[in-house]
Amino acid sequence: MAYSEKVIDHYENPRNVGSFDKNDPSVVTGMVGAPACGDVMKLQLRIDDNGIIEDAKFKTYGCGSAIASSSLVTEWVKGKTVAEALAIKNTDIAEELALPPVKIHCSILAEDAIKAALDEYKTKQSK
Numbered sequence: 001m002a003y004s005e006k007v008i009d010h011y012e013n014p015r016n017v018g019s020f021d022k023n024d025p026s027v028v029t030g031m032v033g034a035p036a037c038g039d040v041m042k043l044q045l046r047i048d049d050n051g052i053i054e055d056a057k058f059k060t061y062g063c064g065s066a067i068a069s070s071s072l073v074t075e076w077v078k079g080k081t082v083a084e085a086l087a088i089k090n091t092d093i094a095e096e097l098a099l100p101p102v103k104i105h106c107s108i109l110a111e112d113a114i115k116a117a118l119d120e121y122k123t124k125q126s127k
C-alpha cells in the first residue's frame with residue numbers, strides 16, 4: 001500500500017509533537033485507542049478564556065496514518081473555537097491525507113481524540 005505524499009510529509013516532519021503540563025488549568029487531554037489495531041493517540045489542547053484553541057500537541061503510538069492524522073489535526077484546531085473543532089470529521093482528515101479504506105480508522109482515532117479532549121473541556125467548564 002502506498003502512502004500519499006501528505007501522509008509521508010506529516011510522518012517525517014510531524015507538527016506539534018509533545019505534551020503540555022496537564023496541571024495547567026487551560027490544558028485538556030484526549031487519550032484514545034483504536035480497538036482494531038491497538039494504536040494509541042494522546043491529543044492535548046490549550047484553550048483560552050474565550051474558548052479559542054491556542055495551541056495543540058500530540059503523541060501517537062501508531063501507524064504512519066495515525067501519526068499524520070494527529071499531526072494534521074493539531075494544525076487544523078489551532079485558532080479554532082471549541083465548536084469549530086468539534087465539527088472536524090474523520091472524513092475531512094481522510095480526504096486531506098488521501099487515506100485508503102483500510103486506514104480510515106486511523107483518521108477516526110484523530111476525530112475521537114479531539115472529541116475526548118473537548119469532553120474534558122466541557123466537564124471543566126461545568127464545574
Ligand code: FES
Nearest residue numbers: 037039063066106
Ligand atoms: Fe490503527 Fe493506523 S493502523 S491507527
